[in-house]
Structure formats: C-alpha cells, structure tokens
Amino acid sequence: MTKSTPNSQRALQELRRRIFEGELPAGSDHLESELADQLGMSRTPVREAVLMLESQGLLAMRPRKGVRILPVSPEDMSEIYDVLTELESLAAERAAEAGYTHEELHDLAKAIDKMDAALDRSDLEAWAAADDLFHAELVRIGGNRRVVMIAAMMTDQVRRARNTTLYMRPRPTKSNDDHRRVLDAIAHGDAQTARSLHRLHREEAKAMIIDLLHKHRLRFL
Amino acid sequence: MTKSTPNSQRALQELRRRIFEGELPAGSDHLESELADQLGMSRTPVREAVLMLESQGLLAMRPRKGVRILPVSPEDMSEIYDVLTELESLAAERAAEAGYTHEELHDLAKAIDKMDAALDRSDLEAWAAADDLFHAELVRIGGNRRVVMIAAMMTDQVRRARNTTLYMRPRPTKSNDDHRRVLDAIAHGDAQTARSLHRLHREEAKAMIIDLLHKHRLRFL
DNA sequence: GTATATTTTAATGTATACATTATTCAACGG
DNA sequence: CCGTTGAATAATGTATACATTAAAATATAC
Numbered sequence: 001m002t003k004s005t006p007n008s009q010r011a012l013q014e015l016r017r018r019i020f021e022g023e024l025p026a027g028s029d030h031l032e033s034e035l036a037d038q039l040g041m042s043r044t045p046v047r048e049a050v051l052m053l054e055s056q057g058l059l060a061m062r063p064r065k066g067v068r069i070l071p072v073s074p075e076d077m078s079e080i081y082d083v084l085t086e087l088e089s090l091a092a093e094r095a096a097e098a099g100y101t102h103e104e105l106h107d108l109a110k111a112i113d114k115m116d117a118a119l120d121r122s123d124l125e126a127w128a129a130a131d132d133l134f135h136a137e138l139v140r141i142g143g144n145r146r147v148v149m150i151a152a153m154m155t156d157q158v159r160r161a162r163n164t165t166l167y168m169r170p171r172p173t174k175s176n177d178d179h180r181r182v183l184d185a186i187a188h189g190d191a192q193t194a195r196s197l198h199r200l201h202r203e204e205a206k207a208m209i210i211d212l213l214h215k216h217r218l219r220f221l
Numbered sequence: 222m223t224k225s226t227p228n229s230q231r232a233l234q235e236l237r238r239r240i241f242e243g244e245l246p247a248g249s250d251h252l253e254s255e256l257a258d259q260l261g262m263s264r265t266p267v268r269e270a271v272l273m274l275e276s277q278g279l280l281a282m283r284p285r286k287g288v289r290i291l292p293v294s295p296e297d298m299s300e301i302y303d304v305l306t307e308l309e310s311l312a313a314e315r316a317a318e319a320g321y322t323h324e325e326l327h328d329l330a331k332a333i334d335k336m337d338a339a340l341d342r343s344d345l346e347a348w349a350a351a352d353d354l355f356h357a358e359l360v361r362i363g364g365n366r367r368v369v370m371i372a373a374m375m376t377d378q379v380r381r382a383r384n385t386t387l388y389m390r391p392r393p394t395k396s397n398d399d400h401r402r403v404l405d406a407i408a409h410g411d412a413q414t415a416r417s418l419h420r421l422h423r424e425e426a427k428a429m430i431i432d433l434l435h436k437h438r439l440r441f442l
Numbered sequence: 443g444t445a446t447a448t449t450t451t452a453a454t455g456t457a458t459a460c461a462t463t464a465t466t467c468a469a470c471g472g
Numbered sequence: 473c474c475g476t477t478g479a480a481t482a483a484t485g486t487a488t489a490c491a492t493t494a495a496a497a498t499a500t501a502c
Contacts, residue, residue, distance in 0.1 A: 004463090006485065031453070042487045043454090048272055055276040057367075064453055064494050079365045086307040144300045146278075150371055225493090227455065252483070263457045264484090285464050285483055 007041045011049035014039055019058055019069055020159050026221055029066035057157050071220035072161045074213045080154045081206035085199055087151055088135060091142025092182055092198040096191035100141060105187055107137045112179050119176060124166050131172075134179055138198075141186075161221040165212050175205070228262045232270035235260055240279055240290055241380050247442055250287035278378050292441035293382045295434045301375045302427035306420055308372055309356060312363025314416035317407045321362060326408055328358045333400050340397060345387050352393075355400055359419075362407075382442040386433050396426070 015035070018024045036046045050067055053059050060068045072080075102109075114130035132155065139151045178201040185194035212218075236256070239245045257267045271288055274280050281289045293301075323330075335351035353376065360372045399422040406415035433439075 008485075033453080044486050044488090047454095048268070048485095051269055051272050052276055055273055061454095063455090066453085079367045082311060082365055083308065083367050083371070086311050087304065090303060090307050144303055146300045146304050146375070150304070154367070229455075254483080265456050265458090268484095269455095282484090284485090287483085 006045070007039075008045035008048040011035075011039055011041065011045050012052055015046075015049055015053060016058070016156075019053075020156075020163075022160065024069050026069050026071035026160060028069050029062075030069075031066045035067070056153050072158060073220045074210055074218070077158060077161060077213065078206065078210060080158050081202065081209070084135075084151060084154050085202035085206065087147045088139060088142075088202060089195045089199040091139040091144065091147055091151075092186060093191045093195035094143055095138065095141045096186045096189050096194040098141070098143060099189055100186065102187065104141070105183065108134065108141070108183055108186070111137055112176065112183060115172075115176050115179065119171070119173065127172065128162065128166055131175070138182075161213075161218075162209075164218070164221050165209055168212050168216060169208060175201070178204075227266070228260075229266035229269040232256075232260055232262065232266050233273055236267075236270055236274060237279070237377075240274075241377075241384075243381065245290050247290050247292035247381060249290050250283075251290075252287045256288065277374050293378060294441045295431055295439070298379060298382060298434065299427065299431060301379050302423065302430070305356075305372060305375050306423035306427065308368045309360060309363075309423060310416045310420040312360040312365065312368055312372075313403055313407060313419040314412045315364055316359065316362045317410050317412035317415040319362065319364060320410055321407065323408065325362070326404065329355065329362070329404055329407075332358055333397065333404060336393075336397050336400065340392070340394065348393065349383065349387055352396070359403075382434075382439075383430075385439070385442050386430055389433050389437060390429060396422070399425075 015024070024030065032043045032046055032050065035050075036043045039046060050059065050061060054061055057070065059070055062068055111130050111134035115127055115134065118124070118126035118130055135151070135155070136148075139148050142148075178197065182194055182198045182201065185191075185197055213221075236245070245251065253264045253267055253271065256271075257264045260267060271280065271282060275282055278291065280291055283289055332351050332355035336348055336355065339345070339347035339351055356372070356376070357369075360369050363369075399418065403415055403419050403422065406412075406418055434442075
C-alpha cells in the first residue's frame with residue numbers, strides 16, 4: 001500500500017485545485033522551486049505539471065519571472081462562452097440525432113433534477129456542480145471526444161470567474177427550464193430544436209455573466 | 222552567435238516536423254531515449270516537448286511502451302471537421318460583423334489568389350498551403366484567440382491525413398469559389414451569409430474527405 | 443546625478459544519476 | 473507441457489547537480 005500515483009500527476013491535480021480554490025490567486029507569480037517545496041517534491045514533476053497546465057490555458061510560464069496564474073478578463077469570458085455555445089449546440093444536435101433511449105438520457109435528467117433540488121434548498125454551490133454535470137453529460141452524449149475535451153478545457157478556464165459571480169447572479173430558475181426543454185428536444189429526436197434552444201441558453205448565460213462583470217467592475221478574475 | 226533557442230523548443234518543432242512528414246509514422250512507438258539520441262539532446266527537453274505534443278493530441282505517452290504517434294481514423298476526421306465547421310463558421314460571422322476594410326481583408330484575398338494560381342499550375346502542395354493560410358487568416362480576423370488555437374490544433378491533427386488524400390481528391394475548383402463567396406459576404410458585412418456559406422463549405426469538405434477515406438479503405442493515417 | 447558598463451545574482455534550462463516499476467524471461471512445480 | 477512464481481531487465485519517473493542567461497545591483501565615467 002504505497003502511493004502509486006506519479007508525483008507529476010499529484011502536482012497536476014493539486015495545482016489545479018489550488019488555482020480553482022484561489023490559493024494561487026489570478027495574476028500571481030510563483031517560482032518553480034517554491035511550488036516544488038510546497039508540494040514536497042522536486043522541480044521536475046512540478047515543471048511537467050506546469051507545462052500541461054500551460055497548454056490547458058490555466059497559467060503561463062514566463063522565463064525568469066515565474067509561473068503566472070492567468071487572470072480571466074471579460075473579453076476572455078466572451079471568447080470562452082462563444083466557443084462553448086458553438087460546440088455544445090453541436091453536441092445537442094448530435095445527441096438528438098443519435099436517438100438515445102430514456103435510459104441513456106438518464107444521467108442528463110438526473111443532473112436537471114439535482115439542479116432543481118439544489119435550487120429548492122438555495123444551495124448555489126450544489127446547483128453549479130449539477131449544472132457542470134449537465135453540460136459535461138450533454139457533450140459526452142454528443143459523441144465527439146474532441147468537443148468533450150475542449151469543453152472541459154473552456155469550463156476549467158472560467159471556473160474561478162463562475163464561482164465568483166455565482167452569488168451575484170439572479171436565481172437561475174430560467175436556466176433549469178432551458179435545460180428541461182433541451183432534454184425534451186433531444187429525447188424527441190428534434191435536432192434543430194435542441195441545437196437552437198441550447199444555443200439560446202448559452203447566449204443568454206453569456207450576456208448575463210458579461211453584464212455582471214461590467215456592473216461589478218470586475219476587470220479580471 | 223550561438224544558438225539561443227531552447228532545446229525543448231527545438232525538440233518540439235523537430236518532432237512536429239517529423240510527425241507531419243511521416244518520418245515518425247502514425248501508429249509507431251518510440252522510446253524517449255531514442256528520440257533524445259536522434260535529436261542530440263538529453264531526455265529532459267524531449268520529455269517536455271512530448272508532453273506538449275500529447276496535450277495537442279499528436280501523440281500519446283504510454284508508460285513502458287514508448288511514445289505512440291497517434292493515427293487518425295475516419296471517425297477522428299469526422300470529429301475534427303465538425304469542430305472546425307462550428308468554430309470557423311463562428312469566425313466568419315464575427316469577421317463579417319466586425320466591418321473590416323478591404324485593406325484589412327487583404328491577406329484573406331491574397332490567400333485566395335494564391336490558391337487560384339496554385340490550381341492553375343496544378344501545384345497541389347501550394348494549393349494546400351494557401352488553403353491553410355485562408356482558414357488560419359479567417360479565424361484570426363474572427364477575433365477569438367481560443368478559436369485560433371483550437372483551429373490550429375485541429376488542423377495539425379488532420380495534417381498528415383490531408384496530405385495523403387491531397388492527390389486522390391478531385392480538383393478543388395469548387396473550393397476556391399466557396400472561399401471567394403465567403404470573402405464577399407464578410408466584405409459586405411453579411412454575417413449570416415458568411416456563416417452559412419462557410420458552414421456549407423466545411424460540410425462538403427468533410428463529406429468529400431470521409432468518402433475518399435472509405436473508398437480507399439484508409440482505416441487510419 | 444545620470445547614464446552606461448560590469449559584476450553579481452538568481453531563476454530557468456539541461457544533463458545525468460538514480461529510484462521505481464511494468465514487462466520479460468527463466469526457473470520451478472504441478 | 474502448461475501455468476505460476478520470481479528474478480532480471482529495461483523503460484519511465486524523479487531528484488539533483490550544473491550550465492546558461494536574464495535581471496538586478498554595483499561600479500564607473502562623464
């Protein structure tokens with residue numbers, strides 16, 4: 001019973017966690033050796049993790065200046081939501097075309113139920129987690145592995161910002177309705193409806209969050 | 222006058238080249254130490270390059286089995302073209318909305334001219350290069366940096382396959398017409414036309430190439 | 443006092459040695 | 473002869489030492 005997970009993997013997960021939780025704040029710089037000390041390992045696996053996180057757009061290696069945790073500007077948010085809008089709409093369309101059974105759409109339905117339940121308890125964290133689940137499951141059944149990966153990457157990039165605005169936004173009741181209608185369209189095999197409903201859903205989400213950022217003068221997160 | 226480019230960067234570029242040129246064939250396995258020897262450097266920078274190439278979807282590190290150059294199946298091609306279709310269509314729409322001047326659209330027009338010229342000389346390699354240029358410039362003026370990066374990644378993933386089918390496909394005269402019409406729509410600020418024309422262009426390209434792969438029984442490239 | 447040249451410093455980039463571990467191969471028992 | 477166990481092997485994963493180089497600090501000239 002030794003630890004069999006490679007250190008580079010531990011570094012990756014732990015750095016991701018610290019970025020998402022804000023322990024490594026947006027815009028902050030960190031030396032490779034600092035991070036290595038904090039994680040209790042040598043620079044080698046840390047560097048490998050940092051390289052991976054760099055290609056996932058979460059940080060940037062700046063020679064001699066340390067690793068910079070990338071802040072996310074309103075413009076970044078706009079870009080990210082645009083990408084998610086296009087690719088998830090495709091996923092919704094393809095999911096509808098695939099003719100899934102109710103059984104196969106169970107996880108999607110369950111995610112919506114969780115959102116409803118969380119909303120009833122006014123548990124926004126749980127709602128956000130279930131929302132993530134819905135979107136992840138949607139792209140999964142869309143059947144395009146590259147879309148899955150890109151969507152995960154984009155979601156990671158906005159995670160901090162999304163958490164910050166979670167308590168500023170209006171109660172997401174409309175959002176839950178949207179999800180149900182998308183699921184219905186998929187279940188009925190109505191591909192174009194699924195696509196356009198989901199597109200609208202994402203476009204509204206984008207407008208809402210960009211608006212929030214401007215109202216609260218949040219220039220980067 | 223010493224070489225100031227880091228070895229990891231050299232490794233990255235050189236490995237990319239060897240993958241695209243087929244010197245590292247699809248499906249082949251290679252030890253880190255082999256690659257390091259071939260490139261005349263130690264394993265460290267090679268490993269770093271390999272990690273980057275892995276997150277770009279060009280190869281996979283398989284513990285104890287070496288680095289596998291990822292083959293591209295018809296299904297992969299389908300996924301990649303679907304992603305490009307969505308994101309480039311978005312770029313075309315946004316480019317049209319941006320109201321660029323003729324000056325600013327010059328590079329796009331030049332790419333089309335190059336395609337025509339190459340086609341006149343029946344220089345397919347040059348045509349493909351100019352085609353790449355057109356698509357790269359289109360996403361660039363689309364104004365979404367993430368779309369630029371993702372499109373570049375997807376293009377890299379299909380590069381080998383595209384080169385292989387280049388001499389099997391019909392003369393791409395239709396393709397050049399498509400490009401001109403897309404450029405016209407962008408120049409006229411007709412966003413929806415630009416979007417739908419480009420979508421159609423990509424959908425046809427996808428159908429053509431997938432068809433070619435099946436006809437020639439190309440299961441992976 | 444300011445600008446420039448030079449030294450020093452500190453961080454990254456790289457090589458190498460070593461630890462770990464999956465795989466291979468051989469020995470052994472059935 | 474086949475399957476299982478265990479040692480040998482070989483590849484990756486990691487630590488560390490060192491080389492390189494950009495930035496900072498100091499000295500020097502004007």
